[in-house]
Amino acid sequence: MTWPSQSIAGLLPPVARAAQIVGRDSEVRLLPEEAAALGRVAQDREWEFAAGRTCARRAMRALGRPPSAILIGTHREPVWPRGVVGSITHCRGYCAAAVALEQDLASLGIDGEPHDRLPAGVLHVVAGRAEVAALDALPRGRVHWDRVLFSAKESVYKAWFPLTRKWLDFTDVFLTVDSSDGTFHGRLVGPALDTTAPTGFDGRFAVRAGFVLTAVTVARP
Numbered sequence: 001m002t003w004p005s006q007s008i009a010g011l012l013p014p015v016a017r018a019a020q021i022v023g024r025d026s027e028v029r030l031l032p033e034e035a036a037a038l039g040r041v042a043q044d045r046e047w048e049f050a051a052g053r054t055c056a057r058r059a060m061r062a063l064g065r066p067p068s069a070i071l072i073g074t075h076r077e078p079v080w081p082r083g084v085v086g087s088i089t090h091c092r093g094y095c096a097a098a099v100a101l102e103q104d105l106a107s108l109g110i111d112g113e114p115h116d117r118l119p120a121g122v123l124h125v126v127a128g129r130a131e132v133a134a135l136d137a138l139p140r141g142r143v144h145w146d147r148v149l150f151s152a153k154e155s156v157y158k159a160w161f162p163l164t165r166k167w168l169d170f171t172d173v174f175l176t177v178d179s180s181d182g183t184f185h186g187r188l189v190g191p192a193l194d195t196t197a198p199t200g201f202d203g204r205f206a207v208r209a210g211f212v213l214t215a216v217t218v219a220r221p
């Protein structure tokens with residue numbers, strides 16, 4: 001499949017490196033330590049896990065880091081080599097990883113989703129009334145804003161978790177989308193605010209080839 005010029009890398013600052021797979025890729029591989037960490041799983045799960053690790057190694061190589069095993073943390077998070085921050089995403093037909101040096105970014109999170117409406121009932125679980133009203137005011141027609149919000153919140157969580165190692169509920173973040181420039185902002189609200197971590201998360205989104213892509217980066221303090 002041809003991919004328009006702006007891939008997920010276009011949503012990230014120049015200090016980050018990203019790699020993505022659209023459709024299949026015959027060079028997807030797991031390292032032995034990764035295969036052992038994953039254990040026996042269904043074929044689809046093995047493929048997405050291996051595709052994520054393959055993208056991660058490609059991105060690390062682009063960053064000038066040797067391609068090493070990326071194991072699984074206690075909360076399912078990828079365990080990056082010392083000095084590297086990063087994030088992995090996959091959905092049917094799409095997989096990506098993005099990395100940066102810890103000296104350049106405090107954290108990052110990426111997410112890819114099929115560009116469809118969310119299943120019935122999901123929006124009201126992941127967004128509050130004011131967030132839904134703000135989505136309703138966005139330009140209608142071309143973009144499934146509910147899916148953009150969902151993906152953006154997943155990216156926020158993936159950037160948040162390595163900084164805090166804490167759970168973050170969908171209702172702990174108030175998300176606003178700016179349709180004019182492809183950006184969004186997640187503001188922590190409620191109990192999650194009781195933290196030394198950042199209280200606001202900036203991100204970018206794009207709709208490309210049938211996928212919603214979002215990325216959040218956290219600058220170094």
Ligand SMILES: CC(C)(COP(=O)(O)OP(=O)(O)OC[C@H]1O[C@@H](n2cnc3c(N)ncnc32)[C@H](O)[C@@H]1OP(=O)(O)O)[C@@H](O)C(=O)NCCC(=O)NCCS
Pocket residue numbers: 048049052075076077078087088089090091110111112153154156157158159161162168169170171172173
């Ligand atoms: C963890 C979660 C964000 C993954 O998102 P998803 O859309 O289901 O799946 P994706 O394919 O995009 O991402 C999966 C990858 O996320 C990464 N991931 C999993 N847990 C993670 C964590 N705690 N922190 C950071 N990254 C994590 C992994 O690399 C995983 O892929 P892998 O298992 O093959 O390594 C999601 O399952 C979840 O638990 N969400 C609830 C928390 C949340 O999003 N809160 C919103 C706060 S505003």
